[in-house]
Each structure stands twice: as C-alpha cells, then as structure tokens.
Amino acid sequence: MELQWPLILFTTLTAWACGVFGGAGVLALKGAGKKSQQLLAILSCVLLALGGIAVFFHLQHWERIFNGFGHITSGITQELIAIVVFVVIAVAYFVMTRKSDDGGTLPKWMAWVAIAISVVLATVCAHSYMMPARPAWDSVLEVLSIVGAACLLGPATCAVVLAAKGEET
Structure with missing residues (x-):
C-alpha cells in the first residue's frame, strides 16, 4: 500500500490545529498568553484550512466528495461535523478575546470548551x-498517535508564538 500524503498532511495539520487551540485554552485557564490568544485562534483555523486543502488532493474526483457525507456513521461525516463545530x-x-478589556481574557467555561472541542476533533479524526479493512490502522493506537501529535505540536507552537510576542512561556 502506498503512502497517501494528502491524508497524512490532513491528519497532521488537523492534530496541530487541535493542539494549538487546546493550548490556547489551557493558557486562558491559567490567565496567561493574553497577547497571543487572538493569534492562536486564527492560527488554529489556518492550520485546519490547510488540512482541508490537503485532503482535496486525495480525492480523484473531488466533485463526488458529498457522496461520502451520506450517512452519520461515516467517518468523513463525523469529521466534517466536528470541524464545523470547531470553527x-x-x-x-x-470574538470573545476581541471584546475583552485586555484583548485576551476569556471566561473559564470558554477555555474549557476550546480544550474539549480540540480533544473531540482529534479523536474523531x-x-x-x-x-x-486496514488491520494496521484498526487500533486505539491510531487515536493515541493523533491526540499525541496534538499534545506535542500545539504546546510547542504556543510556546513559539508566546516567545515571539514577548510573553512568558
């Protein structure tokens, strides 16, 4: 079986987006990274969009993508729902960071929602x-690998953004 680079890029970029957004949520819970919150939210959406572009290169007939959304138990349908909710x-x-007095303070519940949707999207993906049909993939290790990638890539990216903004990492 050959490597499906568009799918590899999609899952990596999606995990990365989840990690960045979840990391932003953790920072918000701690009251840290206030100057970076808006940028981290934007960055997570950009990474997700790049993953969406990458996955189109996997489709041989992209106009047939909607055929995959025919049933709620389909993995691609569940991914789409989770991505829409994430966005x-x-x-x-x-918007909540923009409306805050200092441009980065969020209610604790919103930080928890950001963390939760990040974990949900990575897990659904x-x-x-x-x-x-793919015994090598049919393992809980698949879930752990993508959630693990989110837990590595996200905080590392958050640390780079915070350092670039002159905030304590």
Missing part, C-alpha cells in the same frame, strides 16, 4: 481511520 467555537473564542 464555530474558534470564531466565538476569537483518528477514529475515522480505524477500519477493520
């Missing part, structure tokens, strides 16, 4: 690859 929450997160 809606990220936009609300961004990984779960869609768990297929009995």
Whole structure:
C-alpha cells in the first residue's frame, strides 16, 4: 500500500490545529498568553484550512466528495461535523478575546470548551481511520498517535508564538 500524503498532511495539520487551540485554552485557564490568544485562534483555523486543502488532493474526483457525507456513521461525516463545530467555537473564542478589556481574557467555561472541542476533533479524526479493512490502522493506537501529535505540536507552537510576542512561556 502506498503512502497517501494528502491524508497524512490532513491528519497532521488537523492534530496541530487541535493542539494549538487546546493550548490556547489551557493558557486562558491559567490567565496567561493574553497577547497571543487572538493569534492562536486564527492560527488554529489556518492550520485546519490547510488540512482541508490537503485532503482535496486525495480525492480523484473531488466533485463526488458529498457522496461520502451520506450517512452519520461515516467517518468523513463525523469529521466534517466536528470541524464545523470547531470553527464555530474558534470564531466565538476569537470574538470573545476581541471584546475583552485586555484583548485576551476569556471566561473559564470558554477555555474549557476550546480544550474539549480540540480533544473531540482529534479523536474523531483518528477514529475515522480505524477500519477493520486496514488491520494496521484498526487500533486505539491510531487515536493515541493523533491526540499525541496534538499534545506535542500545539504546546510547542504556543510556546513559539508566546516567545515571539514577548510573553512568558
């Protein structure tokens, strides 16, 4: 079986987006990274959009993408739902940071929502690859690898952004 680079890029970029947004949520819970909150929300959406572009290169007939959304139990349908919810929450997160007095303070509940949707999207993305037809993929290790990638890439990116903004990492 050959490597499917568009899918590899999609899952990596999605995990990265989840890690950045989840990291922003953790920072918000701690009251840290106030100057970086807006940028982190934008960055997570940009990474997710790049992943979306990458996945189109996997499709041989991109106009047939909607055929995959025919059933709620389909992995691609669940991914799409989680991505839409993620983006809606990220936009609300961004708006709440813009409306805050200092440009970065958020209510604790919104920080928890950001963390939760990040974990959910990474898990749903990984779960869609768990297929009995692909025994090497049909393992909980698939979920752990993508959530693990989010836990590595996100905080590292948050640290770089905070350092670039002159905030304590």
